[in-house]
Amino acid sequence: MALTTVTLHGQILELDGLTPAVGTVTFKTLIELNDLVDNITYQPSTFVATLDVNGEFTIVLPATDNLDILPLNWVYQVFISTATWRATEYVQLPFAPGITEFADLEPLDYDPGAMSFAGVPVPP
Numbered sequence: 001m002a003l004t005t006v007t008l009h010g011q012i013l014e015l016d017g018l019t020p021a022v023g024t025v026t027f028k029t030l031i032e033l034n035d036l037v038d039n040i041t042y043q044p045s046t047f048v049a050t051l052d053v054n055g056e057f058t059i060v061l062p063a064t065d066n067l068d069i070l071p072l073n074w075v076y077q078v079f080i081s082t083a084t085w086r087a088t089e090y091v092q093l094p095f096a097p098g099i100t101e102f103a104d105l106e107p108l109d110y111d112p113g114a115m116s117f118a119g120v121p122v123p124p
Contacts, residue, residue: 002037002068004095010049010102011056012082020055023082024048025102027061030077034070051082057102063095075108 012021026048033042049057064074073092080087089107093100 002035002066003033003042004063004066005060006063006093006095007058007060007099008093008102009056009058009099011054012051012080012085013055014084020053021051021082021085022055023080023085024050025057025059026079026081027059028077028079029062029074031071031074033062033074035068036070037068058099061093064092065094 010025012023012025013019014021026046028046029042029044031044034040035042047059047061049059051057061076062069064076065072075090075092078089078091080089091105091107093105
């Protein structure tokens with residue numbers, strides 16, 4: 001299998017910086033991914049991470065910059081859903097050894113009316 005994965009860790013706290021958030025972080029692939037090595041098409045998928053008692057999550061996700069997967073540099077739609085916060089962001093998750101921190105991912109600008117996002121087709 002040509003998919004490479006990234007271990008992503010995150011922590012969400014309330015604004016007081018002490019109280020762990022309660023909820024989930026959901027990552028969605030918006031398009032099909034085509035594996036050029038194994039000739040496999042992966043359907044759009046959803047990955048859900050539930051925050052633990054410390055407001056933390058760890059999840060393993062496919063990297064968005066794998067040269068063997070088309071399209072290259074696709075994006076995740078991320079839904080953050082806690083007791084006090086709801087947000088939707090779009091991020092890329094490049095391959096990196098070790099653990100990548102969610103707080104280090106920069107949300108991308110997104111125009112929902114556009115037919116493409118960073119060169120990647122977006123479904124209606």
